[in-house]
Amino acid sequence: MSKRSGQLRLGAFLYPTGHHIAAWRHPDAQADAGLNFRHYVELAKAAEAAKFDLVFLADGVGTRGDSVDFLSRTAHSYVAQFEPITLLSALAAVTERIGLVGTASTSFNEPYHIARKFASLDHISGGRAGWNLVTSSNEHEAKNFNRDKHFDHAERYERAAEFAEVTAGLWDSWDDDAFVRDKAQGRFFDPDRRHVLDHKGRFFQVKGPLNVARSPQGHPVVVQAGSSEAGRELAARTAEVIFTAQQTLEDAVNFYADVKGRLEKYGRHPDDLKIMPGVFPIVGRSESEATEKFEELQSLIDPKVGLALVSGLTGGFDLSGYPLDGPIPDLPETNASKSRQLLTIELARRENLTIRQLYLRIAGARGHWQLVGTAEQIVDELEERFVNYGADGFNVMPPVLPNGLKDFAELVLPELRRRGLFRDEYTGRTLRENLGLRRPQNRYVADGK
């Protein structure tokens, strides 16, 4: 395959105080970021000024860290923060062009609510909404929703697939031109352009129609993160953006080819899905400045937090009985995130890391791709992945916020632009247009009509 040209896409992944596990302890960090609306307004406006495609918010329906050692939790900062749909809706009112992508789980939600809220956000924002469709894999989340255990892996992906199908169907409840609003004739809508889904499946029975008009983007952009076999297949069928984690160029290129290769059987074109791996950049004006920044953050990690993180990423098993300076023990296959478990254990084996070295190695990016260096060094890496078809763009995970985003905009973006790899101005009106995704046709409208 020849090397590609064109421009890459960028997301700004806004984790409250930043993505480094000890970010909140950094002197620059806004420690109350999780519930500081002004902080998010500043970040969203900065990302928009820098022409990022989108801001991205993670989510969980419980207090994170409940599944691991209690003591370490008091050092965790991601336990109480804004709910993404409310936060993105508020940010919609103070931004104009940037996409607004939020996570919502299919495990403990109803498709009617989710379809409705993201369609509503799409209208409020003038076509900038995106939904990161995830499944929930923590028991402490299940316990907030009438269940003792979470759904097992296969069932939760089956539910997710049906959930996505219902949601897409509800988004087509009305033709784009269904609302005629003819005051003289007293005809608010055309009944022939209203469609009743009447879905009856294994997990859901949903009649419809949705009580929101078809939204500016037709459908809000659907994002997914799963990289397991079931996750890849679900993404090939329903996702338009994949937010993923690969450590090496080889893994990234293989993943890219694998997922794009699955699209055809669902009648989709490779361009209908953008692959945007997470990247955790620590950028300095010199290499030593970057390394110092990184070391400063690493020194702030409480060993208990590091251990809890490794436990979480390797499947949720209690590792506190194992020596910190010994290897990761053999672990059974998890029923939580299988792909995350595999990636983490592979990394430890490949680099021959002890538990302590592993947490120091992954704490920053929490399993994502970590780059420490000058703007030029970082852009070399991003470019390499992009031109070799390892990525269509990246979801940028600043180590500390707000400064990490500012550093990326001031140091990395000029270098990307110098090489022609990133836009100077928004060209699209909607998130879909900026990402280069087509607007989906309404399923009820005959081809060619």
Next chain:
Amino acid sequence: MSKRSGQLRLGAFLYPTGHHIAAWRHPDAQADAGLNFRHYVELAKAAEAAKFDLVFLADGVGTRGDSVDFLSRTAHSYVAQFEPITLLSALAAVTERIGLVGTASTSFNEPYHIARKFASLDHISGGRAGWNLVTSSNEHEAKNFNRDKHFDHAERYERAAEFAEVTAGLWDSWDDDAFVRDKAQGRFFDPDRRHVLDHKGRFFQVKGPLNVARSPQGHPVVVQAGSSEAGRELAARTAEVIFTAQQTLEDAVNFYADVKGRLEKYGRHPDDLKIMPGVFPIVGRSESEATEKFEELQSLIDPKVGLALVSGLTGGFDLSGYPLDGPIPDLPETNASKSRQLLTIELARRENLTIRQLYLRIAGARGHWQLVGTAEQIVDELEERFVNYGADGFNVMPPVLPNGLKDFAELVLPELRRRGLFRDEYTGRTLRENLGLRRPQNRYVADGK
């Protein structure tokens, strides 16, 4: 009881094109209001400039009118509009002082989601969130949520009571000062100030804690609308504002005394609950101008829409076989809104109305209290209800928007202010403070601590 002094509270009930059933057909109406964000920004800012306590949004989880005659539905305008939580969150970002109250049903939601979203909105808005807790009584809503039928009246109120209890418990998950964010010690929160609800009830099992810090108001303000026996009891136990519908002073005074009298057994003070009936005002600079405005709107009602409305308000039975110019037939007790059925039938009997006369009589206010006249005449009526303990304030339902709200602000408010009945400026920082409601103490904090 001596006549009361003091000031009344006002809500601005924002129904997309206005509350009159034919509002959208009026030349002044913004026909696409339901999905026009700028329209709502304008309304919220106008209501805030006028010092209303709050804006109020209704909701349903289906396309309204699906339970009645299909043909009439094409003339209905409340079928596809913003979802309230997304809309209020967006409005939070462009307003500073006004309360933001949205409806969400307990019938097809999970308490963890609702507690979280309203707590998040309370943080985003700096303490201005309110939740109008309702139960869902339409089958077309149930069919969007895996059910063939909705819950029956008693079960749905039992579920609502438990839902409210869980939500309140989740809002107390963290003490106000739980987040110490001690960077040097690496201590983000104090584990002794974190509380696990561990609710196990008939309808819900919810472990907690909530993943949002305790919000500025402690709890978002809880609003309710039910006026049936079960609804009154639920309100006495859990509501802080009641949005109700009484046609006469006598009914209003009786309702007020009845509900306030139920508070003591729940350890509550009469001031802990504000009763704010809906009022549908058509105000003119002269009485004849007001009457002309009203007649213009009445002339826009399609008889099929009128009949469908009467069917809906009297319990959802099909009345299309009865002569429009004959009386309302005897109807069985509904399993939908019992109080709404009773109020509507009583009105028809009291005023000896035919079906046509009834729809003309109630179409405007959809069962609420309708006032047509000059500012002075309207304020006479409002004052009479207020000083005689028939209301603590009113939820204003403008007939057509945006002009109906503007008329109220420009004509009625100056007269209310001249009589000392309404504020010139906001005095409180939060919705709770403006309404005169105390901030609830955290249930886990010992008295006097």
